[in-house]
Amino acid sequence: AQSVTQPDIHITVSEGASLELRCNYSYGATPYLFWYVQSPGQGLQLLLKYFSGDTLVQGIKGFEAEFKRSQSSFNLRKPSVHWSDAAEYFCAVGDMGSGNTGKLIFGQGTTLQVKP
Amino acid sequence: KAGVTQTPRYLIKTRGQQVTLSCSPISGHRSVSWYQQTPGQGLQFLFEYFSETQRNKGNFPGRFSGRQFSNSRSEMNVSTLELGDSALYLCASSPGTPPYEQYFGPGTRLTVT
Numbered sequence: 700a701q702s703v704t705q706p707d708i709h710i711t712v713s714e715g716a717s718l719e720l721r722c723n724y725s726y727g728a729t730p731y732l733f734w735y736v737q738s739p740g741q742g743l744q745l746l747l748k749y750f751s752g753d754t755l756v757q758g759i760k761g762f763e764a765e766f767k768r769s770q771s772s773f774n775l776r777k778p779s780v781h782w783s784d785a786a787e788y789f790c791a792v793g794d795m796g797s798g799n800t801g802k803l804i805f806g807q808g809t810t811l812q813v814k815p
Numbered sequence: 816k817a818g819v820t821q822t823p824r825y826l827i828k829t830r831g832q833q834v835t836l837s838c839s840p841i842s843g844h845r846s847v848s849w850y851q852q853t854p855g856q857g858l859q860f861l862f863e864y865f866s867e868t869q870r871n872k873g874n875f876p877g878r879f880s881g882r883q884f885s886n887s888r889s890e891m892n893v894s895t896l897e898l899g900d901s902a903l904y905l906c907a908s909s910p911g912t913p914p915y916e917q918y919f920g921p922g923t924r925l926t927v928t
Contacts, residue, residue, distance in 0.1 A: 731914040742819075742905055742919040750914040789858065793915050794871075801846045801907070801915040802871050805858040 701726045703792050705806035712780050713814045720775040720809050722790030731793030732773045733803065734764055738786045746788075749773060760784070785813045817842065819908045819920035827926045833894040836923045838906030840887050844918075846870075846911030847889035849881060852903040852922070861904075864889050865911045893925075901927045 702725040712718055724730060731750055735743040747758025754766040764775045773790060787808045794802040820839045828834050840847050849861040860873040864883035881891040893900055903924050907917035 731916075733916065735919070740924075742821075742921040743907075745916060745918060748914065748916050794860075801848050801863045801865070801909045801911065801917060802860050802873070803848070803850075803858075803907075803915075803917060804860070807857050 701730065701792055701794055701804050703790050703804055703806040705788075705790055705809050707809050708807065709810045709812070711812040711814060714782050715779050718775075718777045718780045718784070718811070720788050720790075720811070722773045722775065722806060723771050724773065724790075724792045725771065726792060729766075729768065732764075732766060733791040733793075734758065734762070734773075734775050735789045735791060736760075736786050737789065737808075743789065746775070780811075780813055782813045782815065785811055787811070819906055819918055821904075821906050821920040821923050823923060824921065825924045825926075827928060828896050829928055830896055830898060832896050833892060834896060834925060835890055835892045836904055836906075836925075838889045838891075838908075838920060840889070840906075840908030841918055844908040844910050845887055846909040846915075847883055847887065848907040848909065848917060849889070849891050850905045850907065851875075852905055853901075858905070861891065896927045898927050901925060 704723045734746040749766045789808045790806040791803040822837045846865045848863040863871040867883045878894045883889045903922045905922045906920045909917045
């Protein structure tokens with residue numbers, strides 16, 4: 700069965716510092732991969748997605764992610780963090796084993812705290 | 816385009832009651848998925864509807880059900896509420912075809928007392 704692991708439950712970075720959030724997935728082929736962000740009391744906002752092609756994908760709010768097949772990873776990065784980036788971040792994979800439908804499998808999330 | 820809307824935003828119910836949540840997807844999207852989010856279990860898939868048919872279902876008891884209307888709006892129902900059903904219920908809208916990217920609504924916060 701597919702799974703998604705976000706090894707870091709909580710990360711604190713200083714404003715202006717760079718950020719990398721880790722995501723590892725378990726699947727035999729290339730899955731559909733997504734990063735979402737959730738602010739307190741809100742729904743999930745799609746940051747970026749990877750389906751195929753260029754392994755470095757750009758998203759909204761200055762985020763990017765790199766797909767590495769050899770490491771089964773899809774890490775999220777941002778060169779300079781802003782205080783407004785404080786939120787919870789979720790990595791998700793499309794469940795290709797469920798008959799090509801819209802089921803997403805989520806990691807447990809990483810809470811980002813930004814220090815002034 | 817307008818985003819995904821969910822109503823109501825907040826609900827308080829008593830154990831044993833039933834509840835119906837509503838979701839209106841993005842215009843033109845044919846797929847609606849529902850997720851339950853709790854601090855302990857995280858985000859868990861409930862079910863997906865595509866063109867009024869349930870296309871996929873997660874591992875939830877039969878008390879959880881849903882449906883989709885011809886205009887793609889969807890409802891989910893939880894009968895005989897339990898305390899453990901307290902959660903944020905998120906609806907996600909998708910075109911319904913690969914790569915199935917989903918756009919989420921703000922959620923309905925259900926509290927069962």
